[in-house]
Structures are given as C-alpha cells and as structure tokens.
Amino acid sequence: MASTLAPPKPQTAGAGPPPGPPGGGFGDDPQPPPQPDEAAVALRRYRTGMWLAIGGITMVFAGFTSAYVVRKGLGADWRSISLPPLLGFNTAVLLASSVTLEAARRRSLEPAAGAWLAATAALGALFLGGQYLAWRELAARGVYLATNPSSSFFYLLTGAHALHLLGGVAALFTVALRVRLQRVWRRRRAAIEATALYWHSMDALWIYVLLLLLVGR
Amino acid sequence: MAESHAHVHAHAHAAPTSFIRKYIFSLDHKVIGIQYWLLAMAAVIVGMALSLLMRLHLVWPTAQMSWLESIWPTGAAGGVMTPELYLGLMTMHGTIMVFFVLTTAPQSGFGNYALPIQIGAADMAFPTLNMLSFWVTFVGFIVALAAIFVTGGAPISGWTGYPPLSALPEAGPGQGAGQTLWIVSLAIFAVGSLLGALNFITTILDLRAKGLTLMRMPLTCWAWFVTAILALLAFAVLLAAGVLLLMDRTAGTSFFVPGGLVVSDKIINHSGGSPLLWQHLFWFFGHPEVYIAILPGMGVVSQILSTFARKPIYGYRAMVYAIVGIGILGFGVWGHHMFMSGMSPYTAVTFSVLTMAIGVPSAIKTFNWIGTLWGARIRFASPMMYAIAFVSVFVTGGLSGIFLGQPSVDFYFHDTYFVVAHFHLIMGVAAIYGMFAGTAYWFPKMFGRFMNEPINKIHCWVTFLGVYAIFGPMHYLGLAGHPRRYSELTGVKFLQPLEPLQYFITIAAIATITAQVLFLVNVFWSMFKGRRCQEENPWESTTLEWTVPSPPPHDNFAGVVPVVYRGPYEYSVPGASKDYLMQTDPEGAAKPAH
Numbered sequence: 001m002a003s004t005l006a007p008p009k010p011q012t013a014g015a016g017p018p019p020g021p022p023g024g025g026f027g028d029d030p031q032p033p034p035q036p037d038e039a040a041v042a043l044r045r046y047r048t049g050m051w052l053a054i055g056g057i058t059m060v061f062a063g064f065t066s067a068y069v070v071r072k073g074l075g076a077d078w079r080s081i082s083l084p085p086l087l088g089f090n091t092a093v094l095l096a097s098s099v100t101l102e103a104a105r106r107r108s109l110e111p112a113a114g115a116w117l118a119a120t121a122a123l124g125a126l127f128l129g130g131q132y133l134a135w136r137e138l139a140a141r142g143v144y145l146a147t148n149p150s151s152s153f154f155y156l157l158t159g160a161h162a163l164h165l166l167g168g169v170a171a172l173f174t175v176a177l178r179v180r181l182q183r184v185w186r187r188r189r190a191a192i193e194a195t196a197l198y199w200h201s202m203d204a205l206w207i208y209v210l211l212l213l214l215v216g217r
Numbered sequence: 218m219a220e221s222h223a224h225v226h227a228h229a230h231a232a233p234t235s236f237i238r239k240y241i242f243s244l245d246h247k248v249i250g251i252q253y254w255l256l257a258m259a260a261v262i263v264g265m266a267l268s269l270l271m272r273l274h275l276v277w278p279t280a281q282m283s284w285l286e287s288i289w290p291t292g293a294a295g296g297v298m299t300p301e302l303y304l305g306l307m308t309m310h311g312t313i314m315v316f317f318v319l320t321t322a323p324q325s326g327f328g329n330y331a332l333p334i335q336i337g338a339a340d341m342a343f344p345t346l347n348m349l350s351f352w353v354t355f356v357g358f359i360v361a362l363a364a365i366f367v368t369g370g371a372p373i374s375g376w377t378g379y380p381p382l383s384a385l386p387e388a389g390p391g392q393g394a395g396q397t398l399w400i401v402s403l404a405i406f407a408v409g410s411l412l413g414a415l416n417f418i419t420t421i422l423d424l425r426a427k428g429l430t431l432m433r434m435p436l437t438c439w440a441w442f443v444t445a446i447l448a449l450l451a452f453a454v455l456l457a458a459g460v461l462l463l464m465d466r467t468a469g470t471s472f473f474v475p476g477g478l479v480v481s482d483k484i485i486n487h488s489g490g491s492p493l494l495w496q497h498l499f500w501f502f503g504h505p506e507v508y509i510a511i512l513p514g515m516g517v518v519s520q521i522l523s524t525f526a527r528k529p530i531y532g533y534r535a536m537v538y539a540i541v542g543i544g545i546l547g548f549g550v551w552g553h554h555m556f557m558s559g560m561s562p563y564t565a566v567t568f569s570v571l572t573m574a575i576g577v578p579s580a581i582k583t584f585n586w587i588g589t590l591w592g593a594r595i596r597f598a599s600p601m602m603y604a605i606a607f608v609s610v611f612v613t614g615g616l617s618g619i620f621l622g623q624p625s626v627d628f629y630f631h632d633t634y635f636v637v638a639h640f641h642l643i644m645g646v647a648a649i650y651g652m653f654a655g656t657a658y659w660f661p662k663m664f665g666r667f668m669n670e671p672i673n674k675i676h677c678w679v680t681f682l683g684v685y686a687i688f689g690p691m692h693y694l695g696l697a698g699h700p701r702r703y704s705e706l707t708g709v710k711f712l713q714p715l716e717p718l719q720y721f722i723t724i725a726a727i728a729t730i731t732a733q734v735l736f737l738v739n740v741f742w743s744m745f746k747g748r749r750c751q752e753e754n755p756w757e758s759t760t761l762e763w764t765v766p767s768p769p770p771h772d773n774f775a776g777v778v779p780v781v782y783r784g785p786y787e788y789s790v791p792g793a794s795k796d797y798l799m800q801t802d803p804e805g806a807a808k809p810a811h
Contacts, residue, residue, distance in 0.1 A: 045342045045423050052415040056453045063457030063498055070494050071472060077489035146469035149489060156464065 042187040046194035054201045057164060061205065064160065065212065068153050072216060079148045080217045084137045090130035091210060097123035098203045101172075101196050108192040117176035117192070120199065124169040131162050150217055157209045165202050171195050232771035242352075244344035245771060249351050250330025251663060256355060257322035257652070258737070260313050263362070265730050267310040272723040274298045276716075278705045291390070292370045303704035304373035305391045309365050311376030312399065315506065316406050317358050319648045323513035324448070325354070325413055327655045328441040330663065332417065334762040335435050337426025337779045339772040342419040346412055353409035357402050364398035372396035375702070377499055378403075380473035380492045384465040387480050400463050407456040410448050417445035426761070428781035432537070433800070435760045435785040436530065439537050440516025443544040444509050450548070451505040458498035465490065496558055500551035507644045508547040511611075512540060514651020515582060518604040520785075521654050522589045524758045525601035527796055529786040531588030532581075539578035539585075546575040556624045557631045565624040572622035576615070583612055598756070599673035603654035606681050607647050613685075614643025617692065632702070635695020638688040646684045653677070656740065661755050665767045666747030669739050676735045683729030690718045759799050760785050 072078055097120045104116030135155070138144075145155045175191050185191075233239045243249060273280065278298075285293035292302030329347065333340055341347045365371045372391040374383040378399065386393045421442045425434075434442075461472040469486070473495045476488030523530040530536060552560060552568035560568075586608050595601065617639040620626050630636060653676075660668045699715055706712045706719060754763035761779055762769070779801050787798040 041423075045419055048419045048423050049343060049346075049415055052418050052449060056411045056415065056449050059450050059453030060457045063454040063501075064461075067457070067461060067472060067494055067498065070491065070497075071489075074489060074491055077471075077476070145464070146471075149471060152464070152470040152472065156460070156470075160460070 038186050039189060042190040043193060046187075046190040047197065050194045050197045054198070057201075057205070060160070061157075061208070064153075064157060068157075068212065068216060071149050071153070075149075077148070078150055081138070081143050081148065081150050081154060083154075083213060083217065084134040086130055086134045086137060087210065090127050090134065091206065093123055093130060094127045094203055094206055097127065098200055101199050105192055105196040108189045113192065114176050114179035117172055117179060117195075121169050121172035121176060124165060124172065124199075128162055128165060128169065131158060134158075154213060154217070157213065161202070161206055161209050164205070168195070168199050168202050172199065242348060244340070244348050246329050246333050246341045246344070246347060247663070247769065247773075249347050250326055250328070252351050253329055253354070254322050254326035254656075256351075256358060257318045257326055258740070260317035260321065260358060261649075262737075264310050264314040264318060265733065267306045267313070269726065269730055270298070271303060271306050271310065272726045274303055274704065275706065276720050276723045278707060288366070289370055298704070300704040301373055301390045302370060304375075304702065305365070305371030305395070307702065308373060308375050308391075308399070309361070309371045312403075313358075313361060314645065315376055315510070316403070317354075317361065319510035319644065320406075320410065320448075320506070321354065322652050323517070323648055323655070324417075324441060324444050324509060325350070325410075327437075327517065327652075327659065328417060328444075328513060329413075331659060331762055332438060332441050333420060333424070334765065334769060334773050335438055335760050336421065336424060336429055337761050337774070337781065338420060338424035339774065341416050342424055343416050347416050350409045350413040350416065353405060353412065357405035357409060360398050360402035360405060364395045364402060367394040367398060369393045369395055372399045377503065378462070378495075379499075380462065380465065380490075380495050381475065381478055381485075383495075384462060384474045384487075384490075385478075385480055385485060386466060387483070387485075397463070397466060400459050400466070404456055404459045404463070407452040407459065410452045411456070414445040414448040414452070417441055418449065421445075426779050426781050429800075432534070433781060433784045435516075436519040436533070436536055436540070437513070437516035437760075439540050440512045440514075440519075443540050444512045447505045447509050447512075447544055447547060451502040451509065454498055455502035458495060458502070461498075462495065493555075493558060496555050497551070500554045501548070503554065504551040505547045507640070508543055510644050510648045511651075512543065514607060514648045514654075515540070517651050517655040517658070518586065518607045519582075519589075520758075520760070521600045521604040521658055522586055522608075523786040523788065524658075524756055525596045525598060525604070526589050526593035527596065527788045528589055528593050529784075529788055531585040531591075533784065533786065535581055536585055539581045542578035543575060546571060546578070550575055553622055553627070556627045562624070569622055569624055573619070576619060576622075579615055583608065583615075598657075599668065599670050599677060600654050600658035600756070602674060602677045603650050603657060606677060607650035607654060609681070610642050610650060610684060611647040614639055614641075614647060618643060629698075630695055632700055633695035634691040634699045634701055637701050638691035638695060641691075642684070642688050646688070650680075653680075653736065658756065659762075660740075660743065660747075661750035662762055662767050662769070664744050664747070665750050666743055666745075667750055667755070668743045668747060672735055672739045676732055676739070679732040679735075680729060683725055683732060686725035687722050687729060690722055694718060754799075757795075757797055759787055759797050761800055764799060764801055 100116050100123060101120040104113045104120060107113045107116065135158070138151070138154070143151045143154075145152055172195055175195050178185060178191070179188060182188075233243065233245075238244075240248060243252075270285075273282075281296035282293070282298075283296040285298060286296045289302055292299055292305065329341070370391045372378070372383065372395045373389050374392070374396065378396075382388050382392065383396055383400075386396070421434075421438060461470075464470045465473050465487070471487040471490040473492055474485065474487035474490040475492065476490075478485040478487065519530055519536060549571045550568055552564060553572045556565050556568075590605075617635065621630055621636060621639055653673075657668055657673055660666070694715055697715055699712060703709070703712075706716060750767050753766055755767070756763070761781070764779060765773060765775075781800045782803050783798060783800055785800055787800075789796050790798050
C-alpha cells in the first residue's frame with residue numbers, strides 16, 4: 001500500500017517525473033532522486049482526498065434532493081417556475097470548460113497546460129456570470145427566494161452549486177498561475193489531476209441539478 | 218535490520234522552530250491531536266458547569282444566586298433561573314457535549330495523535346488541511362459559546378433544534394441571535410468535521426506502512442476509519458439541513474415551517490413546510506453521530522483490554538466486522554428517534570427491526586471484550602480500569618436501548634428520564650470513559666510523563682459509582698413517567714413523590730463533578746511534574762506508537778519508515794521469549810531484533 005517501499009524502484013505506472021530541467025535537481029549527492037516518489041505519493045493522496053471530498057459534496061446535495069422531493073410531495077403551495085432560457089447557454093459554456101480542462105489535464109506536464117487551465121477558469125467565470133444573469137432574470141419576473149418553495153429550491157440548488165464552482169475557479173486560477181510561474185513543481189501533475197477531478201464532478205453536478213430542476217420543478 | 222527499514226527522503230514537512238508554528242498553528246498531527254483534546258477538555262468544563270446549574274435549579278428552584286443575574290440579566294432576573302434559561306442551558310449542555318466533547322476528543326483528538334503513528338506514517342495525508350480542521354472547529358466552539366451569552370440568551374430548542382421552534386426568531390427569548398449562532402456553530406463544526414474525515418480516510422487508505430494490511434490494523438485505527446466514513450456522510454447532511462433551517466429563519470423560505478402558525482398572537486408568514494422533514498434530515502445525521510461518538514472509544518478500549526489482559530483480542534476479525542456492521546446499520550435506524558413524531562406503524566417496525574439488528578454487532582463486541590478478559594492475568598493499571606468501566610456502562614446503557622427500540626414501549630418512555638438515563642450512559646459516560654482510558658494510556662507517549670496512578674484509580678471508582686448513582690435512579694424516574702425537560706417540578710403533583718430521588722441525583726451529580734477536578738488536576742500536574750517515562754513502551758504494548766521515543770520526534774520515526782510483520786495483538790505468544798511481539802518484530806523471530 002505505502003509507496004515508500006524499501007529499494008528505490010523506478011515508477012512505472014502513471015506518474016513519471018516531469019521531463020524537466022537537465023540535472024533534475026540542485027546538486028544533491030547521488031542518492032535516489034526524490035521527485036518520482038513524492039510526485040506519485042502526492043498524486044495518489046490528492047486523488048483519494050478529492051474523491052472523498054466529492055463524496056461529501058454529493059451527500060450535501062443528496063440531503064437537498066431528499067428535502068426537495070419531500071417538500072414537493074407536500075405540495076399544495078408548490079407553483080412551478082419556468083427556468084430562464086439562459087441556463088441552456090450556461091450549460092454549454094460549462095460543458096466546453098470540461099473539454100478545455102481535459103486538454104490541460106492530458107498535457108499536465110507540458111507548458112501549454114497553463115493556458116488551457118486559464119481558459120477553463122475563464123469559461124467557469126463566464127458560467128458564473130451567466131448564472132448571475134439568470135437569477136436577475138428571475139428576479140425581474142418577480143420570482144424571489146421566498147416566493148414559492150419551487151423558487152426557494154431553484155435558488156438554493158443553483159446557489160450552492162455556484163458556490164462550489166467559485167471554489168473551482170479559484171483553484172484553477174491558482175494552479176494555472178503556479179504552472180506559469182513555478183518552473184519546478186513536484187506536485188504539479190497531482191494538483192492538476194485533483195483540480196480536474198473536482199471540476200468535472202462539479203460539471204456533472206450541474207447536469208444533475210439542471211435535470212432535477214427540469215423534472216421536479 | 219537494513220532490509221526492513223527504508224529512508225524517507227521527502228519528509229512531510231520540516232520541524233518548526235517558532236513558538237506559533239510549533240504550538241499554535243502547527244501542522245504536526247501530534248500537536249493538533251493535543252489541541253483537539255484540550256479543546257474538548259475546555260468544552261467539557263463548560264458543559265459540566267451548565268449541567269450543574271440545571272441540577273441545582275431542579276431541586277432548589279427558588280434559590281437566589283445573584284451572580285447568575287450578572288451573566289444572564291433577563292434569564293436570571295433577581296438571581297432566580299427562568300424556565301427559558303433552564304432550557305437554554307439544556308440546549309447548550311447537549312450541543313457542547315455532543316459536538317465539542319464526544320465528537321472532538323475521541324475521534325479528532327486521539328485519532329489525530331495516534332493514527333498516523335499507528336500506521337507508520339510521518340503525518341496525516343494533508344497536514345495543512347488538518348490544521349485548518351482544528352481551527353475551524355475552534356471557531357465553531359467560540360460561536361457556540363457566544364450563543365450562550367448573546368441578548369435573549371441561549372436557544373431553547375434542545376440539541377436537536379426541532380422546527381418550528383428553532384425556525385422562528387419570535388418563538389422564544391433565545392430563538393433570535395442565540396438560535397442563529399447555534400446553527401452557524403453547527404455548520405462550522407460540520408465543515409471542520411468533513412475536512413477532518415476526508416483527511417483520516419485518505420491517511421488510512423494511502424499512508425500505511427509496508428506490511429500493514431487492513432487486517433493488521435489496530436482496532437483503534439479501524440474505529441477511526443469507520444467513524445471518519447460515518448462523519449463524511451452524516452455531517453454533510455447536517456450541513457445541508459442547517460442551510461435550509463438558516464434560510465427559513467433569515468430568508469423567509471418555508472422548508473420546515475408549516476402554514477397557519479400563530480406565535481404571540483401573530484400569524485406567521487410561512488406556509489406548507491414540514492417540521493418532520495427536519496427531523497428526518499437531522500436524525501439521518503444524528504444517529505450515525507452517536508456511533509461517531511462511541512466507536513473511537515470502542516477502539517481504544519479494545520486496544521487497552523488486550524494490552525493489559527496480556528491476551529490477543531478475542532475475535533479480531535469479528536471485532537472488525539462488528540465495527541463495519543455498526544457503521545452500515547447506523548445509517549438505517551434514525552427513525553427510532555421519531556416513533557412519537559407521527560410515523561406509519563410499518564415504517565416504525567422497519568426501524569425497530571434494524572435497531573434490534575444493530576444490537577448484534579454491539580453484543581459481539583461486548584462478548585469479545587469479556588472473552589478477552591476471561592481467564593487473563595489482568596494488569597490493573599488505570600487505563601485498564603477506565604476501559605473496564607467503559608464496558609460496564611456501555612452494557613448498562615445498551616440494555617435500556619433495547620427497550621426504547623420497541624415502538625410500543627417507546628410510546629411510554631419517550632420524553633421521560635428513562636431516555637435521558639439511556640443516552641447519557643451509552644453515549645455520554647461510555648464515551649467519556651473511553652477518553653479517560655485513552656488519556657491515561659497515551660499520556661506517557663504524549664508528554665513523556667505518567668499520570669498519577671492512585672489519583673486516577675480513585676477518580677475512576679468515584680466516577681463509576683457517581684454515574685450509576687446519577688443515571689440509575691433516572692431509569693426509575695422514567696418508569697414513573699417523569700417527563701424530561703421540565704425546569705420546575707414543584708408545581709406538578711404526580712412528580713412530588715419523586716422529589717427525593719431528584720435530590721439524590723443532584724447530590725450525586727455534585728460529587729461526581731467534584732471528582733472530575735481530580736482528573737483535571739492530575740492531567741495538568743502530571744504534564745509538568747509527573748513521573749518521567751524514559752522508555753518507549755511503558756505498557757509493553759505492541760502497536761507502532763510504542764516503538765518510538767516518548768514523546769515521539771517531529772516526523773514520528775525520525776526519517777525511518779517501519780515495516781510491519783504481524784497483527785496488532787500478539788500477546789502471550791507460545792514459544793516467544795517475552796509475552797508480547799511488537800508489530801515490527803520480524804516474522805518468526807522469537808527474540809527482539811534490536
């Protein structure tokens with residue numbers, strides 16, 4: 001299980017060291033280079049941790065969903081709201097961001113990764129801007145948070161999702177910046193992989209939220 | 218030994234030198250564990266003080282305590298406690314004890330301290346996140362304390378915060394700022410627990426030393442592992458429910474508040490919400506929460522019983538499956554808290570059957586603890602005494618749970634002192650005994666000094682007799698139909714014959730709380746003045762934390778990663794030169810390798 005096995009073995013699966021600068025270090029003595037080990041260990045940890053975080057977030061939304069189903073079932077006061085058409089555009093933007101992110105992830109050790117990450121962050125920000133406009137549109141129609149249980153859930157679910165996505169945009173932006181500024185970053189691949197996992201999951205979560213709102217509104 | 222050790226080139230982080238990085242914002246799991254443990258100790262003092270005030274008020278309702286007025290000018294005008302203040306104290310006693318003591322010390326405190334060392338890791342998987350978890354929890358505690366002292370006083374809706382009482386600021390004096398702070402505190406605590414849980418699970422999955430398979434893990438690690446999974450799933454739902462409740466209070470939504478309510482002669486502007494929805498969401502969290510509180514104690518007790526009985530734990534695999542079984546079944550029994558809330562009898566039967574079912578793994582554990590003790594040459598050191606006391610109160614509290622799991626019996630007992638007795642023994646006192654045991658057991662490792670044994674033993678006995686004196690009679694009160702949560706008993710005729718019993722309980726509570734001073738003094742005195750522990754393994758235990766100096770160096774193993782050759786409880790091994798084999802003793806070697 002542990003990656004700190006006795007003799008230093010070359011890493012065969014997955015996490016190779018960055019092709020990086022020649023010499024690969026700062027004049028350390030001929031002991032086994034630490035990079036491959038640390039990068040592999042970090043990748044594994046980050047992935048596990050991120051899957052667990054996604055598990056936790058899923059449970060939060062499972063809680064919201066069960067409240068949604070029960071509250072709608074009580075339903076004498078439930079009035080369906082029509083969803084803002086802008087959501088279609090926002091969804092397309094978010095799906096596109098997953099494509100650019102995948103481009104970054106597959107080139108995670110190449111210089112181009114930074115630009116793809118930045119593009120993803122920009123698309124994410126565009127989605128958030130679009131969500132804001134969708135909320136404004138609803139508000140202009142006189143549909144507010146407390147207008148109806150249906151609208152309460154609309155704002156709750158889209159808002160909670162947006163909050164998670166905002167964290168994702170911040171993470172993408174930070175990683176993109178570090179990729180650009182920091183020449184040697186041992187956990188670079190791990191960080192990109194974990195961020196990508198999070199982002200794709202938030203993308204999937206959005207599809208789920210959208211379907212829930214479409215079917216259940 | 219060269220083959221069995223490999224050098225780690227990438228330390229998790231270098232040892233800090235400044236005071237702030239070393240003791241306050243430390244990344245070291247050992248320091249963070251002790252911080253959690255101290256936080257729980259601070260919280261338990263507050264929680265105990267609140268319960269003492271409640272007990273005093275119950276038997277001397279008109280006693281004037283003028284200093285109360287200086288803390289709660291309206292809640293204790295003239296020095297006499299109002300019913301609302303009593304309910305506020307009750308709410309905060311429960312909240313602080315459940316979250317900041319029972320959830321904090323056994324899992325986050327001891328888990329943080331011992332888990333990485335027991336699995337042979339230099340630290341938790343995410344040290345920075347670990348530090349963040351602690352400080353988030355700390356902020357949650359400060360917010361909870363603030364809820365006691367804000368204008369209007371503490372919330373009066375109990376630690377379960379049932380709406381509509383908890384959802385309407387106009388519903389009571391503590392239901393304004395106090396209730397809002399209560400929800401915010403719980404939400405903050407939930408976030409801290411989620412971060413901690415994620416860190417625990419990742420650490421166990423990815424950082425175990427070579428040779429430490431899952432089925433060689435100490436039962437402590439198994440308990441922390443399953444508890445972390447429960448916390449990850451349960452606290453997420455509490456967080457969701459808390460957000461909904463906060464929105465009902467502040468944004469005018471109606472998730473939980475039904476229509477047509479009249480509070481203080483005013484019609485409430487909500488409609489269609491369901492208070493039952495909150496109960497389902499809350500107890501979906503709330504029942505796993507009681508296992509979050511007790512499982513780590515079970516792990517610690519298993520470890521200690523085996524060590525001090527000098528016998529392998531009876532049925533290691535059965536113990537592991539029982540922990541996992543409790544974890545799984547723990548998510549299917551929440552409805553037994555709601556038999557009286559309006560529930561289809563068929564649903565109630567389902568929850569009842571599942572509740573009976575969870576008694577099975579609990580009974581397996583108890584059986585195995587007794588099996589471990591059976592015929593052993595027991596070393597009666599204080600950790601062992603605390604651990605045996607744990608088994609006793611766990612069984613006593615568990616038996617009354619079987620009564621309460623029957624819907625028809627619960628109809629009678631619900632909201633009586635019987636329930637108070639039940640959950641205090643099984644969840645409160647048992648978990649606290651787990652903490653006493655863990656403290657006495659790991660104290661030499663933590664601080665390089667022993668606790669004072671005679672004081673610990675006296676404390677153990679007085680507390681043992683004390684808690685039975687307190688909670689034993691409460692069963693009888695419940696059988697007699699004495700409702701819980703009543704702040705005054707004098708005006709209720711059918712309760713008058715029970716008043717002597719209430720006096721007795723209060724006296725016992727005063728004595729038991731006084732005895733806790735012994736423990737606190739022992740902890741802080743021993744930390745600086747206790748007998749020095751020079752050796753690595755004073756209890757002759759087998760797990761990895763006993764292979765390193767007391768206290769361990771910053772990265773636990775000084776850059777050397779241990780290799781594990783055997784299971785955790787190899788005591789009295791036939792043919793071995795001593796009566797135990799450490800997990801790091803190489804296979805087949807009867808003599809220690811060092």
